[in-house]
Amino acid sequence: MTANGASTHLVGQPALDHQWYPIALSEDVAPGPVGFQVIGRRFVVWRSDGGSLTAAIDRCPHREAPLSAGRMVDGCVECPYHGWRFGPGGRCELVPSSPAGTRIPPKAHLDALWVEERYGLIWLCPGTPQGLIPVIPQEHDASFRRLNTPFQRWAVSATRITDNFMDFSHFPFVHTATFGGAQETVVPPLHMGDLPDGYRGYAYDVMADNTTDKGQTTTGQDADVLHRRMTTGYVLPFSVRSTIAYESGLEHILLLLATPVDDVNSLFNFVVWRNDDFSVPAEEIMAFDLAIGAEDQAMLEQLEGVLPMDLAATVSVQSDRPSVEWRRSLAALLDGAAPGESPSGT
Known part of the structure; x- marks a missing residue:
């Protein structure tokens, strides 16, 4: 406990x-x-x-x-x-x-x-809904297209997946083969707050490496380094939305989803919305994000057990503020919600 x-x-x-x-x-x-x-x-x-x-x-x-x-x-x-x-x-x-x-x-x-x-x-x-399916307004915006990826099974707890996606201090160390090579290791003070559409999170800036062919296909730009304005926010229990805005006007929205199979195995899926010109095949666009996900998976599957909800069980610093707040919120959910009755129909 x-x-x-x-x-x-x-x-x-x-x-x-x-x-x-x-x-x-x-x-x-x-x-x-x-x-x-x-x-x-x-x-x-x-x-x-x-x-x-x-x-x-x-x-x-x-x-x-x-x-x-x-x-x-x-x-x-x-x-x-x-x-x-x-x-x-x-x-x-x-x-x-x-x-x-x-x-x-x-x-x-x-x-x-x-x-x-x-x-x-x-x-x-499985029970009576008390939480919400995350809201993505771009789903109804004709200037955006939605790209779906297959479900994957990851041998790691859903808590560790969500903790990872609430954090960006791992970018320069985990994502070295994709976009993380240009990112500074020092993380400036982060300010948590309410984001649009019911998410709780923060805004930040990333300098992203753009030297790979897959990266340039995704961004539609050929500069070696690109500035990204990003937000990351969660919806309990295990959903994270990451928004990426480039100076070119391109927006790349990711909904990152972890479903616990059991304590230490998860289904992972992500969905992307983009306001590009729809000319590049979806498979080419998604290849870069899938490569990023594979880097996360390789790191996370080395971690054992469920991430403790007791914050004293792990050491955190100021850059961990977003994941710490998410952990507090999840712990409160687990402590406070009462069982309900399953419906007889949908």
Whole structure:
């Protein structure tokens, strides 16, 4: 436990049940069923013939077979063990072993969970939503295009991923092969505050190395060093938005997302919005950001366990102020939120 009572574990934390977690690209559930693990529990998601999504615990109520191992039949997910079928909202539509007209037991129906589709991603809330899906206004701005990347599994706690993305003092040391080589190591005083759209974070300046081919493709500029005006802010529990503005007028918005699979494994995904002229293929643009992410992954997977919420367990300096504030906020969330009831439908 931390000094204020928050456990260093993520699995079994009631407050985390009531937050939103990205689990897949929209195209990954077409139609499904697809199984996922979030905070130590297994869930299944599928898409009906009409396109609507249903999420539930990945367990048939009959003999507890995983529904994600089944198949889709006539818009229903069919259990692989005895063929029970479940339609939109988790309603049991068929028990093959029962004669036609037999009443289906009420407990045969699945308890549907909250599921949303936004930014080309599928978001799951295991309980009653108390948190929010992060807001990205550029999603509705025709001058921006959205670029999605595949989900990755990282062997590191979601707490350490978020702590990393709230910090930029690691840039000159971790991102040496991409953009960090031109960044000063000394970090000026950082001022935390409320950013637009519900994020809590800070603004800062970065001198970015721009000598690689991938970097120049991403920035659309050929100067060796570029000035970036950036903001970084979080939405609890594990979402970070990083905005990058270049002097050319190009804006590059990243939504960096960590979903805890368990205490020490995570799904990682990021989404990008850009106001470029759309002429460069998405794959070429994303290659640079994927290389940056690979540098983060290589460093973070060397770190063991969940990042302690007890601030006295690690040493922090002034440049760590953003991640320290995020840790305090997460610890308060874990201590203060009460369990809720799961909905019967979305």
